[in-house]
Amino acid sequence: MQKNSLHFQRKFLAIPYMIFMVLFVVVPLLLIIAYAATDQSGMPSVENLMSFFRDSNNINTLIISLFIGLGNTVLCLLAGYPVAYFLAKKDLGFTMATVLLFVMPMWINFVLRTAATRDLLFWLGLNGGDHPYLTTMIGMVYNYLPFTILPLYTTMIKMDQSQIEASCDLGATPPQTFVKIILPMTMPGIVSAATMVFMPTMSSYVISDVMGERKISLIGNSIQLYFDQGLWHMGSLVALIMLIMIVIGSFATRNIKTEDDARGGLW
Amino acid sequence: MRTSKIGNFLRKFYVYIVLFIMYAPILVLIAFSFTDAKLIGNWNGFSLRLYLSLFRNREIVTAAVNTFVVAFSSAAVSTVLGTLGAIGIFYSGKRSKAVMEGIGQIPIMNAEIVTALSLTILFVFCGVKFNFLTLLVGHVVLTIPFVVLSVRPKLMQMDPNIYEAALDLGATPNKALMRVIMPEVVPGIVSGFILSVTLSLDDYIITAFTRDTSYQTLSTYVYGVTSKKGTLPPSLRALTTVITLLALIVLLAANRRSKLGPKKNKH
Numbered sequence: 001m002q003k004n005s006l007h008f009q010r011k012f013l014a015i016p017y018m019i020f021m022v023l024f025v026v027v028p029l030l031l032i033i034a035y036a037a038t039d040q041s042g043m044p045s046v047e048n049l050m051s052f053f054r055d056s057n058n059i060n061t062l063i064i065s066l067f068i069g070l071g072n073t074v075l076c077l078l079a080g081y082p083v084a085y086f087l088a089k090k091d092l093g094f095t096m097a098t099v100l101l102f103v104m105p106m107w108i109n110f111v112l113r114t115a116a117t118r119d120l121l122f123w124l125g126l127n128g129g130d131h132p133y134l135t136t137m138i139g140m141v142y143n144y145l146p147f148t149i150l151p152l153y154t155t156m157i158k159m160d161q162s163q164i165e166a167s168c169d170l171g172a173t174p175p176q177t178f179v180k181i182i183l184p185m186t187m188p189g190i191v192s193a194a195t196m197v198f199m200p201t202m203s204s205y206v207i208s209d210v211m212g213e214r215k216i217s218l219i220g221n222s223i224q225l226y227f228d229q230g231l232w233h234m235g236s237l238v239a240l241i242m243l244i245m246i247v248i249g250s251f252a253t254r255n256i257k258t259e260d261d262a263r264g265g266l267w
Numbered sequence: 268m269r270t271s272k273i274g275n276f277l278r279k280f281y282v283y284i285v286l287f288i289m290y291a292p293i294l295v296l297i298a299f300s301f302t303d304a305k306l307i308g309n310w311n312g313f314s315l316r317l318y319l320s321l322f323r324n325r326e327i328v329t330a331a332v333n334t335f336v337v338a339f340s341s342a343a344v345s346t347v348l349g350t351l352g353a354i355g356i357f358y359s360g361k362r363s364k365a366v367m368e369g370i371g372q373i374p375i376m377n378a379e380i381v382t383a384l385s386l387t388i389l390f391v392f393c394g395v396k397f398n399f400l401t402l403l404v405g406h407v408v409l410t411i412p413f414v415v416l417s418v419r420p421k422l423m424q425m426d427p428n429i430y431e432a433a434l435d436l437g438a439t440p441n442k443a444l445m446r447v448i449m450p451e452v453v454p455g456i457v458s459g460f461i462l463s464v465t466l467s468l469d470d471y472i473i474t475a476f477t478r479d480t481s482y483q484t485l486s487t488y489v490y491g492v493t494s495k496k497g498t499l500p501p502s503l504r505a506l507t508t509v510i511t512l513l514a515l516i517v518l519l520a521a522n523r524r525s526k527l528g529p530k531k532n533k534h
Contacts, residue, residue, distance in 0.1 A: 010354060010355065011360075014352045016351060017356075021352075021370050021371065024408050025374055025408060028382075031388045032384065032388060082281060086279070087282065091275070092275060092279060100518045107514035107517055108293065108510050109489065109510060110471060111471050111493070113292070115489060116293055116507060118498075119295075120291060123307050195376075203378035203380040203381070205380070206471055210493060220378075224380070227384060232391060235384055236384070236388060239380070239384050242380075243377070246376055246381075
């Protein structure tokens with residue numbers, strides 16, 4: 001291969017991509033950090049941080065977001081795990097079309113889907129104004145269930161069935177087989193599903209706005225509010241808090257191989 | 268594992284009941300799109316009036332057109348930049364490869380609202396007015412990592428010697444790239460493009476942050492009218508039917524594609 005640096009090398013093809021990524025991914029993140037650590041006049045300051053944590057509303061927002069995020073992740077996994085497992089089980093005879101039906105909601109506009117859910121609940125007598133937490137949770141599960149099922153399913157079809165059979169043949173009870181064999185084998189899918197659900201739940205303000213009649217404020221809502229008021233420094237601080245949580249989360253799960261292209265898996 | 272007939276029936280039943288619950292809101296909206304009552308739950312007799320008013324509604328039609336314009340143009344940009352990027356990264360040295368792959372992961376791991384806010388701050392910081400280009404950049408950031416992720420496996424499956432062989436046989440690097448590498452990665456490019464369109468069509472948050480406020484997509488339009496009126500305006504029920512039909516067509520195409528094998532078929 002030619003090593004002459006002026007000659008065409010295939011790695012040069014990445015240059016436009018890298019310029020784009022640095023300009024529109026890396027630099028904006030650095031700006032978030034810079035804005036979070038400065039005040040309106042551009043001087044370094046911890047005032048954003050102090051005023052954020054002095055306001056008990058913000059603390060509440062953080063705690064509520066964490067709970068709704070966790071609750072949604074658990075509910076989606078509980079509801080979605082069996083679905084994915086049964087879909088991947090060959091002897092049940094589900095076709096690809098059924099699998100795709102679980103993904104299809106992703107192709108129907110997300111705001112429209114959420115509003116549809118709210119209208120149906122309203123018709124059934126469940127009103128977001130009276131039960132904002134309940135309706136928000138329902139809306140969250142509705143929206144994130146496909147994102148849970150897909151990575152679980154892609155892990156499960158790759159599962160080594162002979163290990164499961166061996167475990168049964170060697171006398172393990174079904175719960176034992178599940179805990180010792182199936183659960184560890186599907187861990188990558190569980191982690192991918194959880195990461196696809198947890199952070200987006202906390203940061204999506206649309207579902208809590210539409211389903212909870214604006215009675216619930218998640219972290220996403222507070223960023224959106226600062227954005228509306230043009231308070232870039234405060235908004236950046238909240239975004240930075242989220243970023244730190246994301247970094248912690250990905251460190252905690254770094255040893256588990258995840259299905260990082262699960263969203264593209266079907267194509 | 269031995270499974271009884273009743274057990275299998277229950278498993279299938281669970282999958283279908285989850286599917287039914289997931290689709291209930293959409294099915295109800297579709298059913299009530301054929302009557303012209305103000306609220307769902309009231310049946311005023313069969314009518315196609317909502318469909319007429321849908322197609323006569325300038326705002327909705329414009330928003331729909333805009334949605335597709337953004338989706339296809341951003342997917343095109345992402346596909347070109349991302350494919351070249353994936354090839355370039357693949358042939359880079361170990362260290363720069365790790366750095367570039369790490370940067371590519373950021374928009375996937377990051378919460379969408381943080382990405383949206385960081386871009387907004389970049390544009391505000393540089394004094395750029397929000398227009399179609401800022402929106403386009405936002406959608407490219409959203410979708411480009413998925414193009415890279417779709418193309419990469421195809422490069423890894425490729426026989427590394429064929430490019431060298433082409434050069435040895437007298438092809439210019441350019442020609443070898445277009446004639447030898449490109450055809451191998453086409454399936455990955457196609458899935459990257461489709462995935463980009465899908466993600467872009469469904470996006471609300473990045474759109475809301477990076478658009479010129481007069482530019483409506485379906486997401487921002489639906490969000491605007493539902494948060495003003497409290498329920499979906501009747502003509503949006505007809506819109507739900509249309510979108511669901513489109514999604515069904517995509518599903519059928521995807522189903523055929525998965526049956527024919529990923530290589531032969533394209534959309």
